[in-house]
Amino acid sequence: MLTISDNAMEAVADIPDGATVLIGGFGPAGQPVELIEALVQSGTSGLTVVNNNAGNGEVGLAALIGAGRVRKIICSFPRQHDSHHFDAKYRAGQIELELVPQGNLAERIRTAGAGIGAFFTPTGYGTPLAEGKEVREIDGRHYVLEYPIRADYALIKAYRGDEAGNLVYRKTARNFGPVMATAARTTIAQVHELVPLGGIDPEVVVTPGVYVSRLVLVPREAAPEPEEGQ
Amino acid sequence: MSQNAADRSFEGRLDRNALAALVASDIPHGAYVNLGIGQPTLVSNYLAPGSGVTLHTENGMLGMGPEAHGDEVDLDLINAGKIPVTELPGASYFHHADSFAMMRGGHLDICVLGAYQVSATGDLANWHTGTPGAIPAVGGAMDLAIGARDTFVMMNLLTRDGQSKLVPECTYPLTGLGCVSRVYTDLAVFLIEPDGAVVRESFGIGFEQLQELVPVLLRQ
Structure with missing residues (x-):
C-alpha cells in the first residue's frame, strides 16, 4: 500500500541505525538528494549504503558520508575528482569499501528483487x-x-509518479532506480511531479507501483522546465 | 629512454587524434559501440554522420550524441564520464541492469578502452595500478572488457620511461583475461590472435625496431 509522505523528513523517519540502504543515481544524475539530506538531518548512523559512486561535492551522499553516518559503502567507482568526503574517511579507516564491477552491482541488485539465490557472471x-x-x-x-x-x-x-x-x-537519470526499487523491503521515491491515477499512460510505466512504498513530491527548483519525461 | 627521445625517434608516429580517426575508420557500418572514458572518447569525433554507428553509454542509453554545450546541457543526460551529452533521433533509455545485460550478453559489437598494459594473449589491465594507498575504482571496465564481442585498446605503446605496455604478462591487476582483440597505439596496430601478436601496420618505425622495443614475439 502506497503512502504519500508530506515531506522528505517524514518519508525517511523510520530508517533505523545500521540499516542497509540502496541509493539511486549515477553521480548526480538520478540521485535523490532531498531524501538523503533528510537522512542526514534525522541523525541515522551506522548505515550500509549501496550506490554506484561514493558522493560528489558537498550534497546528498557526499554529505551523508561526510557526516560520518555510513559504516560501509558498496559501489563500483568511489574515487572521483569531487569525492573528497569519501576519500578522507577511507584514508582515515572510517569507512569500509566493497568494490563491485558496475554490471555485477546492477545484477546483484536486480537478482535480489527477482528472488534469485545467486548467479554466475563472467565479469571479474x-x-x-x-x-x-x-x-x-x-x-x-x-x-564467478x-x-x-x-x-x-x-x-x-x-521524474513522475502517480497515486498508485x-x-x-x-533520460539517464533512470540508471539504478528501477532495479533498486525492486530490491528493498521499503522503497521510497522522490518525484518531481505527482499525478492522479490515470495520469501516466500504463504503456510507459517503468516501475510498477507494487515496488513502491512511499512517494514524496520534491518539485524541481528554479530549473528550466524539462521536456516531457518518459 | 625519455619521452623526448622517443618523440624524436619516431617522427611518423600517430598523435591521439590521428589514432582516434584510424580506430573510427575500422568500425564497421551499423555497429553498436561503447567508447571508454578518456582517449577512446575522441573516436566519436571521427565517426561520420552516415557511419550508421550507434553509441552505447553504460549508464543507460543507446544513440548517444555529441557533448552538450550551452542551452543543450541537461543534468539528467550524461555519459559514463558524467559529462553532459545529447541524444540523437532513435535514441533509447534503459536501466542499469539492462544496460549491462546488453553488454555481457554480447549485443555490443565493439568497445574501445584505454589500458595500462595488454598481454600477448589479450589480458587487459586498465583499472588499478596497485599502488599502496590508491583508492581503487573499477566502474564498468570489467564488464565492458569481457562483454563486447570485440575489445579494442587505444594507448601509447610506451610508458613515459620507454617501457612497452604490450607485455608477455600483465604486472598490474587484471581487468579481464584474454579479452583484447586489437591494440591501437601511436607506433603500431597489433592484432591479438590465438597464436600471438601480429603487427598490422606501424607508424614511423620499422618492424625490427618495433620488435626491439616490445618484449613479446611479434609477427608481420
Whole structure:
C-alpha cells in the first residue's frame, strides 16, 4: 500500500541505525538528494549504503558520508575528482569499501528483487575482485558466483509518479532506480511531479507501483522546465 | 629512454587524434559501440554522420550524441564520464541492469578502452595500478572488457620511461583475461590472435625496431 509522505523528513523517519540502504543515481544524475539530506538531518548512523559512486561535492551522499553516518559503502567507482568526503574517511579507516564491477552491482541488485539465490557472471573472472569466490566453467567459459544485495530501504528519484506508485524516469537519470526499487523491503521515491491515477499512460510505466512504498513530491527548483519525461 | 627521445625517434608516429580517426575508420557500418572514458572518447569525433554507428553509454542509453554545450546541457543526460551529452533521433533509455545485460550478453559489437598494459594473449589491465594507498575504482571496465564481442585498446605503446605496455604478462591487476582483440597505439596496430601478436601496420618505425622495443614475439 502506497503512502504519500508530506515531506522528505517524514518519508525517511523510520530508517533505523545500521540499516542497509540502496541509493539511486549515477553521480548526480538520478540521485535523490532531498531524501538523503533528510537522512542526514534525522541523525541515522551506522548505515550500509549501496550506490554506484561514493558522493560528489558537498550534497546528498557526499554529505551523508561526510557526516560520518555510513559504516560501509558498496559501489563500483568511489574515487572521483569531487569525492573528497569519501576519500578522507577511507584514508582515515572510517569507512569500509566493497568494490563491485558496475554490471555485477546492477545484477546483484536486480537478482535480489527477482528472488534469485545467486548467479554466475563472467565479469571479474581471473581478477582481484573475484579472489576467494566460487568459480565454474560452463560451456568452455569461466564464471564467478555472485550473491544478491538485498536491502532494508531504497531511496530513489523518478521524474513522475502517480497515486498508485507507478513511476517514470527521465533520460539517464533512470540508471539504478528501477532495479533498486525492486530490491528493498521499503522503497521510497522522490518525484518531481505527482499525478492522479490515470495520469501516466500504463504503456510507459517503468516501475510498477507494487515496488513502491512511499512517494514524496520534491518539485524541481528554479530549473528550466524539462521536456516531457518518459 | 625519455619521452623526448622517443618523440624524436619516431617522427611518423600517430598523435591521439590521428589514432582516434584510424580506430573510427575500422568500425564497421551499423555497429553498436561503447567508447571508454578518456582517449577512446575522441573516436566519436571521427565517426561520420552516415557511419550508421550507434553509441552505447553504460549508464543507460543507446544513440548517444555529441557533448552538450550551452542551452543543450541537461543534468539528467550524461555519459559514463558524467559529462553532459545529447541524444540523437532513435535514441533509447534503459536501466542499469539492462544496460549491462546488453553488454555481457554480447549485443555490443565493439568497445574501445584505454589500458595500462595488454598481454600477448589479450589480458587487459586498465583499472588499478596497485599502488599502496590508491583508492581503487573499477566502474564498468570489467564488464565492458569481457562483454563486447570485440575489445579494442587505444594507448601509447610506451610508458613515459620507454617501457612497452604490450607485455608477455600483465604486472598490474587484471581487468579481464584474454579479452583484447586489437591494440591501437601511436607506433603500431597489433592484432591479438590465438597464436600471438601480429603487427598490422606501424607508424614511423620499422618492424625490427618495433620488435626491439616490445618484449613479446611479434609477427608481420
